[in-house]
Amino acid sequence: MDAQAPSGLTVARAVRRVAAWGPGLLVMLADTDAGNVVTAAQAGDQWRYRLLPLVLLLVPMLYMIQELTVRLGIATGKGHAELIRERFGLGWAGLALTSLAIATVGSLITEFTGIAGIGELYGVPRAASLAVAALALIAVTATGSYRRVERIALTIGVCEAAFLVVAAAAHPRLGALAQDAADIPWRAPGFLYLAAGIVGATFNPWMIFYQQSATVEKELQAADLRTARWDTAIGAVLTQLLTGAVLVAAAATIATRHGGGMLTSVGEIGTALAPLLGEAAGRAVFGVGVLGASLVAAIVSSLALAWGVGEIAGYRRALEHRPFAAPWFYGVQAACIIGAAALVSIVPDLVWLNIAAQVLNVLLLPLVIGFLVVLAARELPWRGLAQRAYFRILIAVSALVTIIGLVAAAGGLR
Numbered sequence: 001m002d003a004q005a006p007s008g009l010t011v012a013r014a015v016r017r018v019a020a021w022g023p024g025l026l027v028m029l030a031d032t033d034a035g036n037v038v039t040a041a042q043a044g045d046q047w048r049y050r051l052l053p054l055v056l057l058l059v060p061m062l063y064m065i066q067e068l069t070v071r072l073g074i075a076t077g078k079g080h081a082e083l084i085r086e087r088f089g090l091g092w093a094g095l096a097l098t099s100l101a102i103a104t105v106g107s108l109i110t111e112f113t114g115i116a117g118i119g120e121l122y123g124v125p126r127a128a129s130l131a132v133a134a135l136a137l138i139a140v141t142a143t144g145s146y147r148r149v150e151r152i153a154l155t156i157g158v159c160e161a162a163f164l165v166v167a168a169a170a171h172p173r174l175g176a177l178a179q180d181a182a183d184i185p186w187r188a189p190g191f192l193y194l195a196a197g198i199v200g201a202t203f204n205p206w207m208i209f210y211q212q213s214a215t216v217e218k219e220l221q222a223a224d225l226r227t228a229r230w231d232t233a234i235g236a237v238l239t240q241l242l243t244g245a246v247l248v249a250a251a252a253t254i255a256t257r258h259g260g261g262m263l264t265s266v267g268e269i270g271t272a273l274a275p276l277l278g279e280a281a282g283r284a285v286f287g288v289g290v291l292g293a294s295l296v297a298a299i300v301s302s303l304a305l306a307w308g309v310g311e312i313a314g315y316r317r318a319l320e321h322r323p324f325a326a327p328w329f330y331g332v333q334a335a336c337i338i339g340a341a342a343l344v345s346i347v348p349d350l351v352w353l354n355i356a357a358q359v360l361n362v363l364l365l366p367l368v369i370g371f372l373v374v375l376a377a378r379e380l381p382w383r384g385l386a387q388r389a390y391f392r393i394l395i396a397v398s399a400l401v402t403i404i405g406l407v408a409a410a411g412g413l414r
Helices: 004-020 023-031 034-047 052-076 080-088 090-121 126-141 146-170 174-181 189-202 205-217 222-252 254-258 266-277 279-313 327-344 351-379 384-412
Strands: none
Touching (some): 023 146, 034 222, 034 266, 052 222, 052 351, 080 279, 090 205, 090 266, 090 327, 189 351, 205 279
């Protein structure tokens, strides 16, 4: 019996480590949503590879900011909105919730725009594709189990690997990549506007709310921190690689034929990229990628808002309860999904709408990241020289992300 105990303990630890995976990967796959895809494709079309260095530069910044949500969730056992309410009061919590609601609605509009665009590629009426998607999303989250929802969403998210296939088929030239990296048009308003869009697409406010609440919902403990960090780090690399893949594919193909004009729909992007793999196969691969990204992001962003509303209102019942046991939680989530789908059913499928939503995220960054950093300073122990030095770097990175986004947005909106 004694000889078997260490083996049993090792197996139990391994199982726990595997179980701790999920929130980081899922929130990052959601980050590569339809708005992100459209923004990256437009960036590649208009500016070829010039915005690719920015996409890659954001990897460590994205990890550092999202890793804080894991530590706060584990250390306090509270979601992000709940922690803001308890530490700063209901007024500030309401302001934070307003920013979350704006970001979530904007994101859901882009997701349903992407779904409608792909449906129209195959002749599916907009109303039909939106209705099916909305019902499917509500059904997924009504299962009454966070782990089940997470597994379903991660499975759907695998479809985003299609973007890597499309990028590889584009055969980008390394010489052109290097040439564009050395030729950055810093003063061009159009370039700055898309740079702001890239920053906003990377740092969605609902990501912070979702990952901290998911960490609490999943009951992760201090022993899970190392695994959760790897979960977040790998997710940060993956999401930016997927974004970069779309940008590269567009730069290598659409920019050559399209001449850098404004793309008008998700369907147009799909049609332009389709010849890379053959018309039918190319359209199918791109469509699978966009649908997977849109569905995952819709699940994550709507859950983030439902969690946020519940945490501020004072009810904690969520995914571990059936819909009739947690009507407010599921009601908020269903309402924002149905509302966004209904709005997109009457709004034209315009790329500018997707990019504008990402730029809006940039304008919310000071508030969202500001709350996160202040909470981290108050709630987490920063002992020793190394930890204090890391915290100073974290503050600098957070300020840099915010400044880059705001400066780019201001320059692009001139």
